[in-house]
Amino acid sequence: MFNDFKLVDDRPVYVQLKDYLKEMIMKGHLLEHQKLPSTRELSKLLSISRNTVLNAYADLEQEGIIYAVKGKGNFVGKVTTLKTPSIELNWKERLNKATLLADELDLIRQDIHWKKGMISFNSVAPEEKLFDVENFKRAFLTRMSMEGDIVLNYGYAKGYKPLIEYLLHYMEIKGVDISNKDILITNGFTEGLDILISSLAKKSGRVLCENPTHHAALKLFRLHGLEIQGIDMQDDGIDIDQVEKSLLEKDFDFAYLIPSYHNPTGIVTSSEKRNAIIQLFSKHQIPIVEDGFNEELRYSGSHLAPLMTFIGAGNSIVYISSFSKILFPGLRVGWILADKQLIHCLESMKRARTIHTSTLDQAVLYQYLQDGYFEKYLKKARSVYKKKYELARQACKQYISFKRMTGDGGLHLFIELEEGINARILLEKCYKKGVVFYPGDVFYTNGGGSNTFRLGFSRLQDEDIVRGIQIIGDTLKNDMGS
Amino acid sequence: MFNDFKLVDDRPVYVQLKDYLKEMIMKGHLLEHQKLPSTRELSKLLSISRNTVLNAYADLEQEGIIYAVKGKGNFVGKVTTLKTPSIELNWKERLNKATLLADELDLIRQDIHWKKGMISFNSVAPEEKLFDVENFKRAFLTRMSMEGDIVLNYGYAKGYKPLIEYLLHYMEIKGVDISNKDILITNGFTEGLDILISSLAKKSGRVLCENPTHHAALKLFRLHGLEIQGIDMQDDGIDIDQVEKSLLEKDFDFAYLIPSYHNPTGIVTSSEKRNAIIQLFSKHQIPIVEDGFNEELRYSGSHLAPLMTFIGAGNSIVYISSFSKILFPGLRVGWILADKQLIHCLESMKRARTIHTSTLDQAVLYQYLQDGYFEKYLKKARSVYKKKYELARQACKQYISFKRMTGDGGLHLFIELEEGINARILLEKCYKKGVVFYPGDVFYTNGGGSNTFRLGFSRLQDEDIVRGIQIIGDTLKNDMGS
Numbered sequence: 001m002f003n004d005f006k007l008v009d010d011r012p013v014y015v016q017l018k019d020y021l022k023e024m025i026m027k028g029h030l031l032e033h034q035k036l037p038s039t040r041e042l043s044k045l046l047s048i049s050r051n052t053v054l055n056a057y058a059d060l061e062q063e064g065i066i067y068a069v070k071g072k073g074n075f076v077g078k079v080t081t082l083k084t085p086s087i088e089l090n091w092k093e094r095l096n097k098a099t100l101l102a103d104e105l106d107l108i109r110q111d112i113h114w115k116k117g118m119i120s121f122n123s124v125a126p127e128e129k130l131f132d133v134e135n136f137k138r139a140f141l142t143r144m145s146m147e148g149d150i151v152l153n154y155g156y157a158k159g160y161k162p163l164i165e166y167l168l169h170y171m172e173i174k175g176v177d178i179s180n181k182d183i184l185i186t187n188g189f190t191e192g193l194d195i196l197i198s199s200l201a202k203k204s205g206r207v208l209c210e211n212p213t214h215h216a217a218l219k220l221f222r223l224h225g226l227e228i229q230g231i232d233m234q235d236d237g238i239d240i241d242q243v244e245k246s247l248l249e250k251d252f253d254f255a256y257l258i259p260s261y262h263n264p265t266g267i268v269t270s271s272e273k274r275n276a277i278i279q280l281f282s283k284h285q286i287p288i289v290e291d292g293f294n295e296e297l298r299y300s301g302s303h304l305a306p307l308m309t310f311i312g313a314g315n316s317i318v319y320i321s322s323f324s325k326i327l328f329p330g331l332r333v334g335w336i337l338a339d340k341q342l343i344h345c346l347e348s349m350k351r352a353r354t355i356h357t358s359t360l361d362q363a364v365l366y367q368y369l370q371d372g373y374f375e376k377y378l379k380k381a382r383s384v385y386k387k388k389y390e391l392a393r394q395a396c397k398q399y400i401s402f403k404r405m406t407g408d409g410g411l412h413l414f415i416e417l418e419e420g421i422n423a424r425i426l427l428e429k430c431y432k433k434g435v436v437f438y439p440g441d442v443f444y445t446n447g448g449g450s451n452t453f454r455l456g457f458s459r460l461q462d463e464d465i466v467r468g469i470q471i472i473g474d475t476l477k478n479d480m481g482s
Numbered sequence: 483m484f485n486d487f488k489l490v491d492d493r494p495v496y497v498q499l500k501d502y503l504k505e506m507i508m509k510g511h512l513l514e515h516q517k518l519p520s521t522r523e524l525s526k527l528l529s530i531s532r533n534t535v536l537n538a539y540a541d542l543e544q545e546g547i548i549y550a551v552k553g554k555g556n557f558v559g560k561v562t563t564l565k566t567p568s569i570e571l572n573w574k575e576r577l578n579k580a581t582l583l584a585d586e587l588d589l590i591r592q593d594i595h596w597k598k599g600m601i602s603f604n605s606v607a608p609e610e611k612l613f614d615v616e617n618f619k620r621a622f623l624t625r626m627s628m629e630g631d632i633v634l635n636y637g638y639a640k641g642y643k644p645l646i647e648y649l650l651h652y653m654e655i656k657g658v659d660i661s662n663k664d665i666l667i668t669n670g671f672t673e674g675l676d677i678l679i680s681s682l683a684k685k686s687g688r689v690l691c692e693n694p695t696h697h698a699a700l701k702l703f704r705l706h707g708l709e710i711q712g713i714d715m716q717d718d719g720i721d722i723d724q725v726e727k728s729l730l731e732k733d734f735d736f737a738y739l740i741p742s743y744h745n746p747t748g749i750v751t752s753s754e755k756r757n758a759i760i761q762l763f764s765k766h767q768i769p770i771v772e773d774g775f776n777e778e779l780r781y782s783g784s785h786l787a788p789l790m791t792f793i794g795a796g797n798s799i800v801y802i803s804s805f806s807k808i809l810f811p812g813l814r815v816g817w818i819l820a821d822k823q824l825i826h827c828l829e830s831m832k833r834a835r836t837i838h839t840s841t842l843d844q845a846v847l848y849q850y851l852q853d854g855y856f857e858k859y860l861k862k863a864r865s866v867y868k869k870k871y872e873l874a875r876q877a878c879k880q881y882i883s884f885k886r887m888t889g890d891g892g893l894h895l896f897i898e899l900e901e902g903i904n905a906r907i908l909l910e911k912c913y914k915k916g917v918v919f920y921p922g923d924v925f926y927t928n929g930g931g932s933n934t935f936r937l938g939f940s941r942l943q944d945e946d947i948v949r950g951i952q953i954i955g956d957t958l959k960n961d962m963g964s
Contacts, residue, residue: 009852010852010853011852011853011854012854012857015854015857018857019651019655022655022656023654023655026655026656026657026787026791027657059857059861062861062864063780063785064780064782064783064784064785064786065785077784077785078753078784078785079657079784079785079787086764086793086794086795086796086797086798087764087767087793087796087797087798088796088797088798089767089769089797089798089821091797091821091823091824091827092823092827093683094682094683094685094735094769095681095682095683095824095827096681096682096683096684097683098680098681098831099680099681099827099828099830099831100827102827102830102831102833102834103826103827103830105830105834106830106833106834125635125636126635128631128632128634128635129631131630131631131634131635133626133630133631133634136626136630136634137622137623137626137630140619140622141619144615144618144619148613148615148618148619149610149611149613149615150610150812151812152610152613152615152618152810152811152812152813153607153608153610153613153810153811153812154607154806154811154812155812169501172505173501173504173505173508174504174508175508175509175561187669187814187836187837187839187840188836188837190834190835190836190837191835191836194834194835194836198580198581199577199578199580199581200576200577200578201575201576201577201578201579202578203576216834216837219834220834220835223834253576271560282568282569285569285571287571287576298545298546300546301546302546302559302560302561303545303546303547303559303560303561304546305508305561309508311568311569312568313568314568314569314570315568315569315570315571315573316568316569316570316571324636328634328635328842329634329635329636330632330633330634330635330636330637330840330841330842331634331840331841331842332669332836332837332838332839332840339571339573341573341574342573342577344585345573345574345577345581345582345584345585346581348581348584348585348587348588349580349581349584351584351588352584352587352588352672352676352698352701352702352705353672353673353676353702354669354670354672354673354676354814354836355669355670355672355698355814356814357669357814358669358812358813358814358840358842358843359812359813360810360812360813360840360842360843360846361840361842361843364842370491370492370493371492371493372493372494372497375494375497375500375541379541379544382544
């Protein structure tokens with residue numbers, strides 16, 4: 001006993017000794033009122049300083065786990081380790097359908113297992129080598145020295161005030177009329193959408209969206225039991241005639257649209273179509289949830305204003321976004337910009353569910369934006385991604401015989417193969433050659449898209465982009481009988 | 483025009499100039515194809531360097547907002563600012579009952595407005611002056627230099643692996659059998675509880691809990707439409723006879739218990755009672771959600787093991803906790819420790835709702851724990867809070883004629899006045915004298931507790947603790963007719 005004590009990590013030795021003794025006591029290896037070795041004995045036995053042992057014993061005594069008797073030494077205190085016969089519940093039986101569905105819809109678990117050395121087009125996360133870690137550290141230190149204690153204590157459910165002000169102004173510069181609007185900071189885009197859906201009454205129980213669309217949004221719609229009406233995508237955005245027909249036929253609680261660098265197709269909705277969308281939904285009094293996630297990653301073409309700029313002082317659009325696709329996704333910061341009254345109610349929901357979003361994340365992000373690092377970083381990121389984007393487009397044109405390729409910017413392209421070609425079978429064959437991509441069917445509302453796939457290029461080296469696309473193209477030509 | 487440009491903050495001048503011009507264009511003050519002043523003119527007009535203007539113009543051009551014509555200058559590009567007649571939706575009508583209830587139950591909005599200079603016993607948040615900001619900065623810099631790019635990119639829904647490992651070991655040292663158990667990291671305790679409740683099937687639709695209990699938990703139970711069965715608190719924990727009777731009469735989906743430094747009473751459940759609780763709930767096959775939030779703030783008495791240690795390899799307890807009441811609440815990090823299979827399903831729910839908890843928060847917290855700063859800080863915090871705790875207890879005994887006072891540790895005391903005395907009326911009177919506290923009725927499951935209140939002392943100066951309690955006592959004696 002005692003001589004099996006080992007240092008297991010970098011923590012101070014006295015802490016590790018304390019933990020070791022505590023564990024022995026908790027597990028019943030040392031019994032109540034049992035005498036512990038004297039500090040001198042133990043320090044000799046373990047070849048550590050006597051002070052270390054003294055510190056560990058003092059901590060254990062303070063925690064009430066051992067007690068000292070003057071002149072006699074240290075003894076194990078009363079620690080209830082009595083175990084009742086343990087019972088086994090069947091947790092699966094106790095879960096509800098939505099939770100089992102969440103498990104079933106969890107794409108990450110269905111992903112083909114990626115192995116080291118493979119070329120993976122799965123990710124649309126930013127390239128971490130681009131991260132501006134030094135300026136991020138600077139922003140952290142600046143903020144901490146200004147108000148470290150405030151940053152580390154409880155904040156407001158609505159969000160960190162300077163960040164809210166910054167973002168309101170940021171959206172105003174984009175052309176949004178922010179009078180009577182307000183912002184709620186959320187744990188990224190996804191929490192924003194979830195809080196909104198959780199808060200809306202199910203009147204028709206129906207949502208209208210682009211088809212295909214962002215799978216995390218689709219998953220939330222399904223978990224909330226919404227009926228999903230998907231509308232086909234044309235090269236300049238959603239098919240407006242189909243929208244009109246749907247709105248005449250049925251009622252909808254809201255529409256969910258991604259007008260810029262749409263996920264997964266990468267399509268940018270034209271400015272004419274944006275206008276038509278607003279006209280149509282306004283007429284039918286249907287709110288639009290606008291997903292602005294990728295808006296900043298524009299490589300060419302003229303500027304396009306968010307849908308929200310078109311409604312002026314109106315309140316029918318809920319804009320949800322984050323900087324996760326450009327800046328730092330590890331920081332979970334997103335925001336909802338919407339009608340003031342609506343934000344007021346969503347704020348209560350936010351408080352009930354998660355109190356507030358990490359103040360640290362918000363404060364450092366604010367400082368980073370405020371110091372102008374964002375502008376600089378965006379320029380760098382755009383130029384790197386633009387190059388990859390053009391390379392990937394060119395390679396697809398050269399090697400893959402597709403029916404349609406879309407992607408006007410952003411971090412991915414979307415490929416539609418000829419009818420009848422199954423992208424999942426293609427994926428299986430490519431996997432054997434060390435290349436993986438995202439099958440497109442997961443983005444479809446109605447089981448379609450079996451002949452489509454998404455190519456995320458943001459985290460790949462130039463040569464891997466070309467080589468990977470060539471392998472996909474060759475496999476398609478040679479192994480798919482097409 | 484242009485000469486109303488002002489520097490409004492600390493960001494680089496060219497960024498502010500760019501934003502100013504962008505806003506003018508978006509708002510329609512500058513029209514499509516309108517010529518902008520030459521860089522030389524504008525630099526002279528605004529008394530800024532020509533380079534600054536060049537940078538701003540270059541950015542605007544890259545964003546597609548202006549275009550350059552060689553030899554002719556810069557012109558406003560095509561920016562759609564067309565406004566359709568804006569519509570006004572009535573959002574309140576479109577929200578569901580739970581959301582309106584969340585708004586109604588939002589205590590922060592009902593709080594009596596605190597004014598500067600008042601003595602407020604409302605908060606049970608940690609004292610921020612105690613925060614160990616320097617070591618926190620150190621932990622941040624250490625982690626960032628080791629893997630800054632990873633910390634800033636997407637992480638795992640389950641949580642940051644080193645932190646999970648650390649916490650598993652931390653709970654093992656407390657005596658928990660962690661075989662077949664796992665951890666899910668959440669945005670604080672509250673998200674943990676919300677995800678769990680959202681995932682459980684409503685079989686009986688009933689929850690059993692202590693009465694009074696933590697109001698954020700009560701709020702979640704109500705928002706999820708659960709029927710709440712509150713059980714009276716005795717000085718050594720929940721009334722076990724009442725529990726037995728309830729379990730015989732009705733079925734429950736789960737029980738929610740706070741065995742250590744219970745909120746709001748501060749009571750610590752005795753080790754005999756812990757044992758009896760486990761026996762009883764095991765017999766009836768009812769899972770227990772154990773709230774470990776304040777467990778570390780023990781000032782005296784013998785060590786008490788979490789309920790979870792009593793079930794051995796069993797899986798009937800879901801332990802949810804965070805370090806928010808001791809370390810840094812601004813970091814939203816909590817965890818659920820439970821059956822492996824259950825965690826697996828909750829993880830899918832977590833991913834669907836918020837992707838994952840801030841990696842930055844998790845990684846810095848991990849480093850802080852790993853470097854042994856937590857142990858040191860805990861010692862300091864305990865000794866400061868212990869002093870305040872003893873002072874507050876002493877002052878209550880001296881000045882307030884209560885029926886019962888509870889609080890075995892932690893950051894607050896709970897006072898029960900004689901029957902018939904309304905704590906909210908007392909609060910109104912004390913408010914006029916500059917003292918506020920938390921009325922106890924908000925913690926009650928059944929509309930009771932009108933004669934109770936909670937005194938949080940963690941953020942008050944010693945003299946304010948005594949003076950505030952004296953004012954409450956005097957008001958009670960002189961102005962309440964008792």
